[in-house]
Amino acid sequence: MQTSKKIAVVGSGLVGSLLAIYLKKSGHTVHVYDRSPDIRKIQFSGRSINLAMSNRGWKALDGVGVGDAVREIAIPMDKRAIHLVDSLKFQNYGQEGESIYSISRGTLNRKMIDLAESAGAEFFFEQKIWDVTLASATLHIGETERGEWEDRKYDMVFGADGAFSRIRHRMQRQSMFNYSQEFLNIGYKELHIPANADGSHKLDKNSFHIWPRGEYMLIALSNLDGSFTCTLFMPFEGENSFASLTDRKEVEAFFEKNFSDSVDVIPNLAEDFFRNPTSTLVTMKCFPWTYTDKIALIGDACHAIVPFYGQGMNAGFEDITVLYEMMLVYGDDWEKVFSEYEKSRKPNADAIAELSYRNFLEMSTKTADDKFLLQKKIEKWFSDKHPDKWVPLYSRVTFSDRPYVEALAIGDFQNAIMEEVLRMENIENIWNFPEVENKILELLQSQ
Template identity: 45%
Template sequence: MSAKPNIAINGAGPVGALLALMLAKRGYAIDLFESRPDSRQTNIYQGKSINLALSDRGWKALNAVGIDQEIRDNAIPMYRRVMHDLAGNLTTQPYGQEGQAIWSVSRSGINEQLITLAEQQDKVRVHFSHRLTQYNFDNNTALYLNDANQQINHQTDIMFGADGAFSKVRRLMQELPKQRISYSLQYMPTSYIELSIPAGENGEHQLDKNALHIWPRKDFMLIALSNPDGSFTCTLFMDLEGPLSFSSLQDKSQVSDFFHQYFADAMGLLENPVEQFMAKAAAPLCLVHIYPWVVNDAVALIGDAAHAMVPFYGQGMNCGFEDCRVLAELVDQYEDNWPEILAAYQLERKENGDAIIELAKRNFTEMSDKAGDANFLLRKKIEAEFQRRHPELWVPLYSMVTFSPDIPYKTALSVGDIQNDIMDQIMAMPNIHECWQDDGVYRHLFALANQRLS
């Protein structure tokens, strides 16, 4: 029996760390490289990391290596959205069925947990402050610069680029003269800054901790996710340029007026929002499409390096974790035949990556504009009731994406488009706001769904 190939992973974020853990448990020697210093010793995340929402796809991947409970101990379930209107009135919308939740996790916290768990594997070596500068695709040799500006050569058999939306591995792949690589990086008009709500005087949460709070304002929004220490991590999403944008708010007076006009009920909670706004540069959001993901049967992209998306479906990390789980299952299926593994991985994940990128882009409108709209909220109530009556026929799009890890993203996208057409017809029924609970509405919905979805 031939020896297992050595594997290098460039990027020790959550996806790279989980991939290292999964492959090490299958007997592979892993070198995990990270350009930044160890965040457990140096705070590299301050002001640069939005909280993440961990949902069932992510949990399934964590469960596959038996670490889900360790992660869950530092996560907070969010069972519902709470929308804050301009007057401070609250509207609540459950995320799914009874007991279903997405989970608020700190990006730095889960990253550090996963790195620690990976380091506990005998076959994992982690190299911090190693910046990839070159890669020889003919002999799979990487050239790194460490924090002492020393050059380090590392030869491997398989290389994974898990190094995020601005992946160095991906850029080096694109420079290969004989590779036909299609690529796009699209910056969104929307950017973001991170703000915070501190814990109360006794360490308590000052808002409902088991909800994701949204202040939807059509073209921009503020969200808040809870942390175990009683604080909330808040993110302001807004266009970088335009009449009302990060660029248009230039002085403290303008920023103060902006917050008091649009987020009045949050002003007593936010920690120095005006000063924080003035001190921080808005971070970009972008979409990445690339094909192929695999070069020479030996170098592959995973996570954001392959399919960076906007965060409005909360699926970026979940999708990356699913990449890891699917890859690990293919390792088992193809019994360590890496050309077959990587070909199957690319075939399986590329179209699903494209699908969730599209869904995430669409969901900004839902969160920032529709979330507080009466028609939208009624639409969701009707869908939930219909699912209760006919669970075998109708799973709402959000539930397919978030709570149904066995439904591929591409299926959720195509089925969701059909459901949207059907619900447009239902919402167009006369007096739907008054009669939505009538059995006739659900008989009509059943007929439409049975015709198009069965």
């Protein structure tokens, strides 16, 4: 057991709240700060993408005994429902029984804060942290950035304050701090499919609904109340873009043309479209994540990724799993806990950032590429025949807790194999012939 410390967690989001539970159950005093009001007392913002909880997320929740409480608000999705322009097709995510879980961000966040409070963590809302003194783990809090500040000293501070973290902001101003933020030219907007009058879902609730259209796409994930949270991803500028849709008529015509089967189920389309903000998508990387035994960044605060692999929250929760493992191994040597934590997590955070960005590229540029579709078809065919020899990348990321770096490396190896296979003569016609199967088996031996 560790010596009890006085710990501040900055950020009451999903990662901050779960971290607070872990720290509290490890015997520490835990204060959680947030600049926003208590999310349990306000309407959520209308700029959310529903969460897809998968293996890594569940592992972190179960590790501290709160998985079942969260399962009550989760809806399993065992397949994609792919809404093509003129047809609908389904695609299972994994093997029988494997699902990802749709959870509304607001609902989960409220639940997590409740759970953390029950565990004994104290929450302080509408407290704006403007700066931190790294060497003494002292928070500087005040109404405005230029006004009076009050100091709060802790034994250590966790920055769980998201992609635009103030804690990281201070660390960035040190020498030798590596940092990058890169925005996509794609934004997103929340839309809404309400429940039927009887409370049932208008679309299959156990599917992740996706309307892939190359550069832009629509997705919909189910909520407990029968509604769906939809997200439209689209370039900011250009032919089919947020900038090009300037009035109700244009929005309605665009949806009628491109997402025709969605029109009937999104009654307040134009209203939602112009009321809800258009949000940005950023990949943020940095290093180091910690400062001596005083400060540690966690979750989006040190590795914000684009949402196209559904792994943002899962990766943040896995940070906590790894941090806790280090706490168990290194006990009161917090400097070692922190350095082993960042050493273990940094390459994995980079790997899932890369995988998430590649998924964006795949969706926006490759969905219409015949070679790419043929590759996916061959992979699926081979994997079904040899499930032990070819675990699809998606399954490694989503249904296992093997490191992301391993998933990325094996994915690259699989891609290299498929490149060779696609170079086989007449591959379009012989793709499911024994010679292709043998070729793959042989190339797998070269691993």
